[in-house]
Every structure is written in structure tokens, then in C-alpha cells.
Amino acid sequence: MDKKNKRIAIFGANGTIGRALLAHYQNESHVYAFSRNDFDARNSNSDKILLGDYNDETLARTASAYEDNSFDKIFICIGMLHNSDFMPEKRIEDFSKLQFMKTMESNALVPALIAKNFYKKLKRNEKSILAFLSARVGSISDNRKGGWYSYRTSKAALNMLVKNLSIELGRNNKRLVVIGLHPGTVDSPLTQPFQKNLEGSKIFSADFSVLKLSSVIDSLSVESSGKCIDWEGKVIFP
Numbered sequence: 298m299d300k301k302n303k304r305i306a307i308f309g310a311n312g313t314i315g316r317a318l319l320a321h322y323q324n325e326s327h328v329y330a331f332s333r334n335d336f337d338a339r340n341s342n343s344d345k346i347l348l349g350d351y352n353d354e355t356l357a358r359t360a361s362a363y364e365d366n367s368f369d370k371i372f373i374c375i376g377m378l379h380n381s382d383f384m385p386e387k388r389i390e391d392f393s394k395l396q397f398m399k400t401m402e403s404n405a406l407v408p409a410l411i412a413k414n415f416y417k418k419l420k421r422n423e424k425s426i427l428a429f430l431s432a433r434v435g436s437i438s439d440n441r442k443g444g445w446y447s448y449r450t451s452k453a454a455l456n457m458l459v460k461n462l463s464i465e466l467g468r469n470n471k472r473l474v475v476i477g478l479h480p481g482t483v484d485s486p487l488t489q490p491f492q493k494n495l496e497g498s499k500i501f502s503a504d505f506s507v508l509k510l511s512s513v514i515d516s517l518s519v520e521s522s523g524k525c526i527d528w529e530g531k532v533i534f535p
């Protein structure tokens with residue numbers, strides 16, 4: 298099959314990891330790059346789709362433009378750790394309703410709405426991938442430091458979404474792999490305020506992380522569906 302017959306959808310294509318995925322896959326696949334805001338895609342010949350927002354109605358209208366069984370892979374690269382109004386909580390006194398709601402919206406609610414409106418667009422007659430950018434800090438068993446209440450909780454919720462989708466969607470699509478991905482610590486606006494606490498060697502470029510993640514994804518089978526795995530292909534336990 299001509300590789301350009303492969304179709305990949307990337308949501309949050311204007312983010313750091315989203316743009317690296319776009320650059321990686323555009324040579325071998327037709328990429329549909331979805332984002333809220335316009336962005337400069339590196340030499341991209343992909344389709345850029347600007348949504349303005351990720352509300353249910355907007356997503357339903359957008360999805361209706363695509364036939365069922367269209368995409369080989371869907372990546373959801375949306376997420377938030379901090380913004381101009383708040384940083385991740387160090388202690389429970391820092392916790393606020395607004396921060397929690399905004400973080401849950403970005404990391405769990407919007408990914409769920411995208412899955413709801415787009416899962417039928419994934420191929421059923423061959424292996425297909427529904428991948429969510431999660432994070433190791435969403436693991437409950439791996440939590441030794443505490444803190445980051447909203448982010449940790451939202452990524453744990455996302456991991457439950459991944460598991461639930463793998464069960465429900467897997468009933469009718471036996472070749473579908475639903476997966477959470479931990480990209481490592483990647484140089485991006487999301488990690489920028491925390492990079493001084495890490496040695497340089499522990500911070501990946503987005504291109505390096507995506508290279509690793511893409512080979513992990515190629516090796517996945519349906520037995521992995523519902524799990525969260527890291528850039529090395531190692532399972533992160535809930």
C-alpha cells in the first residue's frame with residue numbers, strides 16, 4: 298500500500314509534541330493537524346484544521362466532515378501543567394477550584410470529547426491506534442513525592458479514560474489499540490519552569506521523544522490496549 302494512503306490525525310498539533318509528531322509522520326502519511334490556534338508547521342504539506350475551540354458541538358461538526366474508518370492513528374497531544382495564572386501546587390493550600398477545573402478540562406475532559414466524536418473515524422479492518430499523551434505522574438503507585446494535585450489527578454483520570462475506551466471500543470473494533478503515552482521529560486513550554494531542577498541529559502527534544510514513541514507504537518499489539526507506556530515501551534502501572 299502507498300504509505301500516503303495512511304492517514305493520521307493529530308489534535309493539539311500546534312503544541313511542541315504535536316508539531317514534532319506532524320514533522321515525523323508527514324513524509325509517510327497524510328496528516329490532519331487539528332488545533333485551536335494557527336501555527337507554523339515545519340515544511341508541512343498536511344491539512345491544517347483550526348477549530349477555535351474543542352467543545353462537543355464543534356468537534357461533532359468537525360468530525361462529520363470525515364468518513365468512518367478513515368484514520369490509521371489518532372494522537373491527542375493536548376494538555377496543561379501551568380498557565381499565566383497558576384503553577385502546579387506544592388501543597389494542598391495552593392489548591393484552587395479554578396486551577397483544578399482548567400487542568401481537568403485540558404488533560405481529561407477535552408481528550409474524552411475528542412475520543413467520543415472521532416473514535417468511529419478509526420479504521421476497523423486493520424490495526425489502528427488511539428493515543429493520548431499522558432504522563433508518568435498520573436500513576437498512583439509511582440507517586441512518591443506528592444504535590445501537583447491538579448495535574449496528577451487529571452492524568453490519573455485520563456489513564457482511566459484510556460482503560461475504559463479500550464474495553465468499550467475494543468468490543469467492536471478488535472484491531473484497535475487505545476494507549477496512554479509518557480513522552481519522557483521533553484523541552485517544551487510545559488516543562489520550561491522546571492528544567493533547571495533536571496540534568497540536561499534527562500531532557501529530551503520533542504523530535505527525539507517522538508522518534509522513540511513512534512517505534513513503540515509500531516510494536517504495539519491489542520494486548521497493550523488500555524495501558525500507559527513510556528517512550529522506552531515500558532508499562533507504567535496505574
Ligand SMILES: NC(=O)c1ccc[n+]([C@@H]2O[C@H](COP(=O)([O-])OP(=O)(O)OC[C@H]3O[C@@H](n4cnc5c(N)ncnc54)[C@H](OP(=O)(O)O)[C@@H]3O)[C@@H](O)[C@H]2O)c1
Pocket residue numbers: 308309310311312313314315332333334351374375376377378402403407430431432433479480481482483484485486487488
Ligand atoms: N513536555 C513534557 O515533558 C511532557 C511530559 C509528560 C507528558 N506530557 C504531555 O504531553 C502533552 C503535550 O505536551 P507539550 O510538552 O507538547 O506541551 P505544549 O507545547 O504546552 O502543548 C500543549 C498543547 O495542548 C493544547 N491545550 C492546552 N490546554 C488546552 C485546552 N484546554 N483545550 C485545548 N487545547 C489545549 C495547546 O493548545 P493551544 O496552543 O491552543 O493552547 C497545545 O497544543 C500534554 O498532554 C502533556 O501533559 C508532556
